Amino acid sequence: MSGNESRLQAIYQITNRESAAMEKAGTLSEIWASDVFNLAKMEDSLSKNAFKAIKKTVQTGEALDSSNADIVAAAMKEWAVSKGAKFYSHIFYPLTHATAEKHDGFIITNSDGNAITEFTGSLLIKGEPDGSSFPNGSIRMTNAARGYTAWDPTSPVYIQETEIGATLMIPSVFMSWTGEALDKKIPLLRSNDAMNKAGSRVLSLMGETDIAPLNSSCGAEQEYFLVDSNFANSRPDLLLTGRTLFGAPSAKGQEFDDHYFGAIPARVQLYMQDIEDQLYKLGIPAKTSHNEVAPGQFEIAPYFEAANVAADHQQQLMTTLKATAKKHGFICLLHEKPFAGINGSGKHVNWSVGNATQGNLLDPGQTPHDNLNFLLFCGAVIRGVHKFGPLLRSVIASAGNDHRLGANEAPPAILSVYLGEQLEKVYEDIKEGKLTPSKAGGEMDLGLSQILNFERDPGDRNRTSPFAFTGNRFEFRAVGSAQSVSGPLVAMNTMLADSLNWIADKLEGALSGGTDKTVAVIEVLKQLIEENGNVVFGGDGYSSEWHEKAVSERGLKNIPTTADALPALQEESVKELFSSTGVLSPIELESRYEVYAEQYILAIEVEAKLVVDMATTMIYPAATRYLSELTMTNSGLNEMGIEMDNSIAMTVATEASAMMTEVANLKEAMAKEDFADTDEHTQYFANTILGLMVAVRTHADTLETVVADELWPLPKYHEMLFIK
Ligand code: ADP
Ligand code: MG
Numbered sequence: 001m002s003g004n005e006s007r008l009q010a011i012y013q014i015t016n017r018e019s020a021a022m023e024k025a026g027t028l029s030e031i032w033a034s035d036v037f038n039l040a041k042m043e044d045s046l047s048k049n050a051f052k053a054i055k056k057t058v059q060t061g062e063a064l065d066s067s068n069a070d071i072v073a074a075a076m077k078e079w080a081v082s083k084g085a086k087f088y089s090h091i092f093y094p095l096t097h098a099t100a101e102k103h104d105g106f107i108i109t110n111s112d113g114n115a116i117t118e119f120t121g122s123l124l125i126k127g128e129p130d131g132s133s134f135p136n137g138s139i140r141m142t143n144a145a146r147g148y149t150a151w152d153p154t155s156p157v158y159i160q161e162t163e164i165g166a167t168l169m170i171p172s173v174f175m176s177w178t179g180e181a182l183d184k185k186i187p188l189l190r191s192n193d194a195m196n197k198a199g200s201r202v203l204s205l206m207g208e209t210d211i212a213p214l215n216s217s218c219g220a221e222q223e224y225f226l227v228d229s230n231f232a233n234s235r236p237d238l239l240l241t242g243r244t245l246f247g248a249p250s251a252k253g254q255e256f257d258d259h260y261f262g263a264i265p266a267r268v269q270l271y272m273q274d275i276e277d278q279l280y281k282l283g284i285p286a287k288t289s290h291n292e293v294a295p296g297q298f299e300i301a302p303y304f305e306a307a308n309v310a311a312d313h314q315q316q317l318m319t320t321l322k323a324t325a326k327k328h329g330f331i332c333l334l335h336e337k338p339f340a341g342i343n344g345s346g347k348h349v350n351w352s353v354g355n356a357t358q359g360n361l362l363d364p365g366q367t368p369h370d371n372l373n374f375l376l377f378c379g380a381v382i383r384g385v386h387k388f389g390p391l392l393r394s395v396i397a398s399a400g401n402d403h404r405l406g407a408n409e410a411p412p413a414i415l416s417v418y419l420g421e422q423l424e425k426v427y428e429d430i431k432e433g434k435l436t437p438s439k440a441g442g443e444m445d446l447g448l449s450q451i452l453n454f455e456r457d458p459g460d461r462n463r464t465s466p467f468a469f470t471g472n473r474f475e476f477r478a479v480g481s482a483q484s485v486s487g488p489l490v491a492m493n494t495m496l497a498d499s500l501n502w503i504a505d506k507l508e509g510a511l512s513g514g515t516d517k518t519v520a521v522i523e524v525l526k527q528l529i530e531e532n533g534n535v536v537f538g539g540d541g542y543s544s545e546w547h548e549k550a551v552s553e554r555g556l557k558n559i560p561t562t563a564d565a566l567p568a569l570q571e572e573s574v575k576e577l578f579s580s581t582g583v584l585s586p587i588e589l590e591s592r593y594e595v596y597a598e599q600y601i602l603a604i605e606v607e608a609k610l611v612v613d614m615a616t617t618m619i620y621p622a623a624t625r626y627l628s629e630l631t632m633t634n635s636g637l638n639e640m641g642i643e644m645d646n647s648i649a650m651t652v653a654t655e656a657s658a659m660m661t662e663v664a665n666l667k668e669a670m671a672k673e674d675f676a677d678t679d680e681h682t683q684y685f686a687n688t689i690l691g692l693m694v695a696v697r698t699h700a701d702t703l704e705t706v707v708a709d710e711l712w713p714l715p716k717y718h719e720m721l722f723i724k
Helices: 003-015 039-045 048-060 066-082 121-125 185-205 229-233 236-241 266-281 307-327 368-394 421-432 449-455 486-512 517-535 544-552 562-570 572-581 586-639 647-670 678-706 717-722
Strands: 085-092 100-105 107-109 115-117 147-151 158-161 166-176 215-228 286-291 297-302 330-333 347-355 467-469 474-476
Touching: 003 229, 039 048, 039 066, 048 066, 066 085, 066 121, 066 166, 085 147, 100 166, 121 147, 166 185, 185 215, 185 307, 185 347, 185 368, 185 486, 185 572, 215 229, 215 307, 215 486, 215 717, 229 236, 229 330, 229 717, 236 330, 236 586, 266 286, 266 297, 266 307, 297 307, 307 330, 307 486, 347 486, 368 421, 368 467, 368 486, 368 517, 368 562, 368 572, 421 517, 474 486, 486 517, 486 572, 562 572, 562 586, 562 678, 572 586, 586 647, 586 678, 647 678
Parallel strands: 085 166
Antiparallel strands: 085 100, 107 115, 147 166, 158 166, 215 297, 215 330, 215 347, 286 297, 347 474, 467 474
């Protein structure tokens, strides 16, 4: 079958598609968390003492003793087997953005050859997958094949169902034989710990006596595209790289804004419903799903949870989005920029910190005292973004996200903080000395509860800021849609811990010298804003003035590519940040630089190979086929004395030939192997390879606009975006 036939057939089949067969799920209360072995289920199945022990572990992360671990494991197994599970698996989060699993059977045979099931506390707590097949950067393990997984009891186990069976999934950490973190969960847990310690110090200096453990929270908004799988199957680029490497713009794009909050097509509606039911069973609080700005783009935003659980749930959500799409005849694209010229996808990471006694510390609160706590924690975030802007940029760096950041649809590649007019003025007044406590000291009314109501109005949000205060949390908007949220959460928690420690040191000094508490707080904040206020920006982040001013006047960095961003992980200040807080040792940090750089290079390498391949075997043949038709017709007619216009034939010939010249250039450039170091390697891909890929594409996209539609082998933008 020639390319054109399969493309046209794809359209025909899609328009005649039948909806996926679905059974009606139960009511919300029937299905909510039905596949999760949560505290409520443990309470039902455990003895009082065992339950007390596990509850303490879940709530504080404190280790579970081995006899209770055995009891919990037995109850867990019983529950899982009753739900049809025959296997269990430690699920963990290696340094790729994916998840990894190692499945084991519950079953062992006894001496009579009969099958019995076995699952002990030590099997629950420790698994031993082959560590050597996961990226570990410079961490050379003593025994290279060894990596350990261990259950993270703060994240509940659950059942993963397939059509024919079920597996008990155990959220786990993944570490090397020598105890180094090989995953994204360990640093997240450590960063939360560091933030808790530093935050408790500040609260205690502020006179709080009852201070519950502080936890970070995360609510992630996930954007994604749906494309019919018939189209995707005839686009090797979508299948292998998640984005289109070729494709001329469609006559109609997103300019009408008619997709945003528009009616959701019936097939998509069914898909979303299916997703929600599955997520509810897994105890994932999916909240909203609606159309996004681009045609074919949608969003799902679960309600916020403790960051560690939210991060696990985010991975499950991405897996569910992809797997369920297949069932409905779609492919779900989580790539940051599947279509050039059409808005890409991000993942807004909403983040706050708080505890059971003081509540959300990024909420301005209602009393003058709460206002002060808030100003300190919010100030700590401002300082963190200022001091560690390049780190924040590096944790959102990926080959995919580079296509999005800095374009006029996504946050700029400059890290600044948006506070909103009122809050910005409060800090400005503190800096100018306009907001000073009365001589007698004591509490003063900053009236910040006003901010709460004002800022929560989403109409006022600055959507051009990469890092925005939104009334009771910060929204890190520059995160990529395909990314794990762990990296950004680790960076935010850790920079906050560092700033809170800085604040605590200053406060301690002032208070021990006898300074009044309110006076001391205002003094600390004054210094903080004087030193870090440059990072606060309320204007248009997309404007060229800002790009100019941010760098020349504010001293902020514009970091356009992953190649430019990753070296931040090797900076002394960043090493010091992570080792002083105990979040990542220098070796662990360095290994992350290496792994992320390698992933960047690999991603572009696959794309570049595919550009060569598709241009040579799909696009060039279509162009020459058309050219031979045209020239045959034209010369025949010329012989008959009919003067034919040869301009189209000329365009096809020159563009096809120019494209193949660029293909040759790209191939030659790809052959280079000698690089002084990783940095030179990533820079080469960012500055040379990507440019050559664009050069090939430019000619190919021009060809798409002149070659006969029925000869074109690749589904076109308007087809992929608008046919559902
Ligand atoms: P937007 O207006 O940015 O599209 P959404 O309502 O779609 O906002 O998503 C907001 C996200 O922020 C949700 O996941 C929500 O649960 C989360 N969120 C709300 N409050 C907090 C908080 N205090 N801490 C962390 N996340 C929060
Ligand atoms: Mg948002």
